[in-house]
Amino acid sequence: MHTYTHQIQYYETDKMQITHHSNYIRFMEEARVDFLNHIGFGYDKMEELGISSPVIGVQCDYKKSTTFPDLITIETGISSYKGTRLEIKYTMKVKNEVVAIGKSLHCFLNPHGRPIILKKALPELDQIFVELLDKDTNDAK
Amino acid sequence: MHTYTHQIQYYETDKMQITHHSNYIRFMEEARVDFLNHIGFGYDKMEELGISSPVIGVQCDYKKSTTFPDLITIETGISSYKGTRLEIKYTMKVKNEVVAIGKSLHCFLNPHGRPIILKKALPELDQIFVELLDKDTNDAK
Amino acid sequence: MHTYTHQIQYYETDKMQITHHSNYIRFMEEARVDFLNHIGFGYDKMEELGISSPVIGVQCDYKKSTTFPDLITIETGISSYKGTRLEIKYTMKVKNEVVAIGKSLHCFLNPHGRPIILKKALPELDQIFVELLDKDTNDAK
């Protein structure tokens, strides 16, 4: 399980004096960027390979409010992967207490914007996702 | 079905030259504020009544990218309501084509932060949600 | 004097319960886009002509706080123009009271990113800026 930390900024709070709910979608992006770097397929590498992986869906369940200057720890893992679609799960905690759980869904596109099957186009990355999925599934047991 | 329009701003785009996905969660808030005003229970009225309705979950499915200076039309309706939890649905369109579909889930709290049953605490608003739910459900048939 | 209106959104407030100061820089961009459209040299037209006008400086003085759901009226005019650099001034008001005064400084670049002299490259737009500068200067007397 990969971990990333984001410090809540003052400008991320709202007049309810808590972190505005839209910002968690941005924290998820930060954690995802860090996670993909960690497994060796960061943004630069993917761009070089001509592959993009747009966000086609997001969701977030808010459990507890957070605020400036909380430190949010985000555990990132693969929750679903079937070759063309990748679902990433984000467990966000402050002081070991879960504050939000998010998911993002991604597809993979070639330079012409056409969907690709990762197993054929990039078997090395496909293998990493398969292994991480197994690992996370087993960890969850 | 209540309709609200948001013009995509330059600062809402990202380096993929499209509207950043996190911003749709903000457009949903704008549309929700406008919708609640329209049914007579806007932010000011709710605050006066001492009732808040925090966001406890959001989701958004992205169908087509948008960019500056697109006009997004957001149709807002009640997709689920059972007295303590309200789910609002947002159908976002550009030039009559669906670009994203979002949902937000809300509970209702009294001034002490305790969950309330709307039917007891605010029967007038409960009635509006019940009617809008029926109407939207029938419209969808 | 061109006028644009922005409604403060909930997500633009911060935990001091007022509009976060960084957002005024964004409101200035919204007003500028609207102003340039109005004088016939909107973003699309400039892009078509291959000319960009990046922001090379901004400033904002905050006079009074604002908050959700205030309506900010922004009066936009040319405060300085000397052929290569354009300074735009923004007077922001809520209910006729000045809440902030901003300025942005811009240069003009050709498609190769080289600075251009507007009088040569786009005399029609140069003429508009000269006239607006005179007009705004006279209005201010």
Add this chain to the structure above:
Amino acid sequence: MHTYTHQIQYYETDKMQITHHSNYIRFMEEARVDFLNHIGFGYDKMEELGISSPVIGVQCDYKKSTTFPDLITIETGISSYKGTRLEIKYTMKVKNEVVAIGKSLHCFLNPHGRPIILKKALPELDQIFVELLDKDTNDAK
């Protein structure tokens, strides 16, 4: 000279494929929060003392564009201080090259929102600002 580092996030870029200019005002806030923590008068301490220091003006000159995933190093120092008003200066660099120079102006308010003279209300903090101003002024020679 106090130093703070911000990594440019994907969501901070715009369709010109560079960091949107409004975000530098936010980076300045991040650097300021870190700087005030460092000198022992962070947000929590000030709140406890009942003193707030709102932003009454900002400015930023953009020298070079930045983009995701650049690391911006921000050097923060006192550029002016006369007992009631504090001006903070921010020199932002990527790989030792200046990309932007910002300033923010602040006053100090008591819990009733009235301006205070720091030398009387909080001599310890006044002394720190005086010393940092001298130091930064000498460093600049």
